[in-house]
Amino acid sequence: MDKDSQDVHQVLNELKNKFQETRKLISSMPGIGVSPEQQQQQLQNLREQVRTKNELLQKYKSLCMFEIPKE
Numbered sequence: 001m002d003k004d005s006q007d008v009h010q011v012l013n014e015l016k017n018k019f020q021e022t023r024k025l026i027s028s029m030p031g032i033g034v035s036p037e038q039q040q041q042q043l044q045n046l047r048e049q050v051r052t053k054n055e056l057l058q059k060y061k062s063l064c065m066f067e068i069p070k071e
Contacts, residue, residue: 026032031039 034042
């Protein structure tokens with residue numbers, strides 16, 4: 001019985017260490033301290049930036065101010 005108790009104690013300690021490592025990893029993840037509403041706002045802002053940049057890219061492409069090398 002004593003050996004089983006030691007084995008269980010060892011496994012529990014290993015599990016405890018894994019939980020501690022996981023907590024550290026989670027707390028270091030980017031954005032973990034940002035609320036879901038703030039994340040949605042950031043996402044919306046980034047999407048708007050992408051849309052604007054795509055529009056500018058299309059505008060510059062249509063101006064043909066530079067040559068595109070052909071392969």
